[in-house]
Amino acid sequence: MEEVDVEPAITNIPAASAGTHLGFAWGPGDILVYETLYKASGAIGSGCPCIHEVRKDEDIYSPILRKLFNESHHIFVGLQTIGEDLPSKNKKPQFVSISKNYRSVIRACMEELQQVAVSSKVADVATQYGNQVSILLAIELIWNLCEVLFIDAAPAGSLLLHLLDWVRLHKADVDEKAREVLQSESPAEHHDYWNVVVSYVLQGRLEEARQMLVKQATLQPAARSMYKLMDTLLSKMPFYNPGGTQTLTEFDVKWRHWHEEVDRCLQDNSFASNKHLEVICKILVGDEDTLLEHKDLLSTWYHFLVTRLLFCHPTVKPTELHYYAQSCLTMFLDSRSVPEPLDSILLAAFEFDIHQVIKDCSIALNNWWFVAHLTDLLDHCKLLQSHNLHFGSNLREFLLLEYASGLFTHHSLWQLAVDYFDHCPEFGRVYLELQIERVPLDTERKALKVLRICEQRQMSEQVRSICKIMAMRALRNNRLGSALSWSIRAKDAAFATLISEKFLQDYCARGTFSDLDLIDNLGPAMLLSDRLTFLGKYREFHKLYGEKRSGEAAKLLLSLMTAKIAPRSFWMTLLTDALPLLEQKEVIFSADQTHELMFCLEELTSLNTTAPGADGPMQDEDTELTKVELLRLALARNLARAIVKEGTVEA
């Protein structure tokens, strides 16, 4: 057994009394727990009739998060069908756009949750939603970083710009504070004014910083030259332009020039009289201590990292990131605080250790959604080395299978899971076959949908099984037409035979057919089973007889017996049906036909005598014997008349 990465979480079962021994059973997505009678000491416990269900993943039952699952399913399916014929370098923008789609879905969900959390009056609900919001925030943060580092894979130069965007996106409170300051009467005297300016500088938003500083400059005309100098420095800071003609080296040279100029200003004490401007100057030069003094404005170590890179090493290469990341993390967190799971995940990302990122996320989150989708996207970008896990499938497939299996336990989201299984080439089909049979079928409509899924994937076993369940249910409720319709769908001859038997028994018992609308309109379905064909034809015989088309009726009746379509047990009934035809004034059966009828009768009676233990009370035997005698008499008489008729020469 492998070693455990983290301590397993302990869940208390509040309803179970303390000290009882609990038994459990695993379910597909949850555990059923019950109290046993066993007690450690003393008499046997009283026991409790309750079963507790412990569920790990509450998320799929949250109505707002459901939108996330549905929308991401749509994106997932779209991703799988991206053309294979495009060369990889053309696909990158598509992958980036898909990644952005996923992220916008997460954001939309987050905003909705936030609105509900804020407007909710119940404290528990508000906290729960608040927690979900923070989890989604973290997820989006990680995803965004993965998009920047792995999918977009920006080279040095652009890398920093992307990282700046990343940080700016996740630090929205600067804009809020700025708005507050600007809307006040005298922005330059607002207590948060300098915080806003410094925050802008820390995020590299120098234009906005300059605009803010202008307000201060107008208030202090005496220090105008200082403000002018700061303004110049801020405006001259070079930013790399990936689309431009300037190469990275040229940019580097320019940047160093600028850096030296700022340093000179610092050494000259040009800003000594204004401590705020001095701070800004130190930040511009990349002084770590100054940066660390503004921990509250930076609030996270990764902000610190990006700011530091911006002002110390803007041409950082992707491979160098992890040195800086590790050192920033250590510097930012003092000895008291412990790195959180989120920090180690981000660090693993900076180290380009994709597998570690996925592994840590799998542990930290209680739902496979994030890792499954992210891994799938990374796999499409061909970033995952294919190393097989112990159980034979690769990482992407493993995660997708886990996620989809979780979805299948949901009463409604199981339909989404089907598409996920479809795109797991090795084990998807097997999983689907096992799971789809367990979907409860309350209505015909649901059964039809499940059937369509099975038929589209040629799962004939499951089709047969589902149709049989529905047909049995219909039969139990005496819906013979529905039962037949299901057996036609499954091409289940055996069941069609069963249904026909039921009809025939009904007829024998009551003397008339029920459900004529069905039998009269069987159409080609008749051919599904011999018994069914017989039923259709027998009914046709009755119709012909009713329409007085005796000749055709007679022929049909005979063919039913001679062509062996009729079951042996029914022959007596058929022969009895022939009686009125035999007794008619007009001769209907020809001599040959009569001979055949007699042959059938003999076959029937000889069988009956050879079969020993012919049961039934004496009365039945008597009626049987009488019937046979009557038949023999009628047949003989008919034969006589037929011979005469056929022998007569027409005058």
Place this chain on the structure above:
Amino acid sequence: CANGFADEYVSQKISKTRWRPVSHSSLQQPDIFATGSWDNEDNKISFWSIGNNGTTGMDDGFEGDPQLLCEHKHDGDVLDLQFLDQDRIVTASSTGAVTIFRHHQNSQTISVSQSWARAHRYPCDNAPCTGVVCSSPEIVTVGEDGRIIVFRADQEGVVRVIENADSSTIHAVTYLRTSEILTVNSIGQLKLFDFRQQSNSPSQILSLSGDRVPLHCVDRHPNQQHIVATGGQDGMLCVWDVRQGNTPFSLMEAHSAEMWEVHFHPSNPDHLFTCSEDGSLLHWETSSPSDMPSFLQGGRNNSMISRSAMAPAGGNQSLINAWLSGDSSKGRLETTHMLPSQTLSVNSLDVLGQCLVCGTDGEAIFVNRQVPV
């Protein structure tokens, strides 16, 4: 969203969507629709608004996002839903119950106005009620138990029951005339029932010769009472003339899976809409040719009609309905896919005026306010 559709994910699989009827006198576009959900532990009916009125000349499309007005719990899947009048809807439930809900516009609440539990039933089991149609105050429902039941709103009991109307499941029902209904069942038959007659047997049975493909939906032409369109398990669209005997006039391959709903456009019946399990929504448009007056159209000579279509008896009809000619090779029948991309099954659609709403198993509602009709 592409193609003029606004979409909204609603966290429940939608089984039915219906526009609230607009009064004929006003030229307003519909603005409120009702939906029913299925396959949830707690199903719901909901009313939504797209805030249509008075927004002419503004930027259409993206403003049309549906807003939830109110919702109410529903026992069992909503298998069918119809507006009885401006404020009331009737639902058919998978528990066999038929319920009337009232939408109180002022307070935006919903209350149960009347309910017939277990209207459709088996002796020892629930039988889902699969279809409902109403012509206020009369309500007709059909179910998996093969019964047809007639109710009257505001009346407690049942007005009439046709027991054993069918030995298989009746999937849908529609009015042909005020006292005549047409049902379709799972062995591919259309049955006409005339309520003026005492007997419980159908006055006419039509079916496709050949396979007994279950039929799932039916809709009558708004102006011509003898023309109906049906759709079934194999995704074929059939147009029938019920006076003309036993075979449909035209058969068109529409979808690759079950067709769940078919609707003629109520004011522009040259347009037809179908939706299916295969995730597509098709808009069919037929037009009479401008070069030749339609009453001079004679026999069949074209490829669209795949089997058993017949010429109309004699040339007596002065106007042959464009649907019955089904002649696509001359460009008279156009089909367009309306939804932007493949989705899970589109379970339901409704069209009124220029607005179309549909609901899917992907838990999304799509609204289009600029349907080209």
